[in-house]
Amino acid sequence: MILREATRQDLPAVLALLGDEDTVLDPTTITVGEAHERAFAAIGADPRNEMLVLTDGTDGTGTVVLGCLQLTYIPGLARNGQERALVEAVRVRADRRGAGLGAELMRLAAERARERGCGLIQLTSGKRRTAAHRFYERLGFARSHEGFKLRLEP
Structure with a gap:
């Protein structure tokens, strides 16, 4: 398994995971909207944010997205000024659950935060x-x- 930062190419697969956690959605059917593009670009441009994907790596490039999460690093004065990591949008493909992928995804995220x-x-x-x-x-x-x-409504 490979945990890496998501690329723009991964965005439809990430949106498929976030769109329905009980069904496997085909990423090629996902419409990536302008708001998604802006949010993804903002996450990528922010050194305190990471959109991460867990891939199987079987094709040598790790392009089959099996899970995802977003890590946000928050500075603070508590805990002697240590940063904390906020985990959001944790998802594992519905057809791959129960095989330890979620635990591996969270272990790798915690390792990244610890480092x-x-x-x-x-x-x-x-x-x-x-x-x-x-x-x-x-x-x-x-x-x-x-x-x-x-909830802050417009």
Whole structure:
């Protein structure tokens, strides 16, 4: 398995993963909109953000996207000024779950954050995603905080 930064070529596959976590969507059927292009470019231009893909590497280039996540590095004064890593948009292809890919994806992301000097990795997960909660707990994540979100409508 290869964990690498997503390229523009990976964008349809990433959007397919994010579009439906219970079904495998064909990336060639995904419409990449202008807002997606802007967001992807902004992530790539920001040294504190990474859109990462897990690939199988069987074709030598690692172009078959099996999973993805976004890592955002947050500076802070707490924890003696250590950065923390925020994990978002974690997905593994529906037809490849149960084989340890999610655990490997998270292990590699944590390793990447540790190498950067982060003292903590954190994430949120929707309240209804109970299988995901069990998965994160198996990986050692603790339910240490209650999260809140406020939707800002235009």
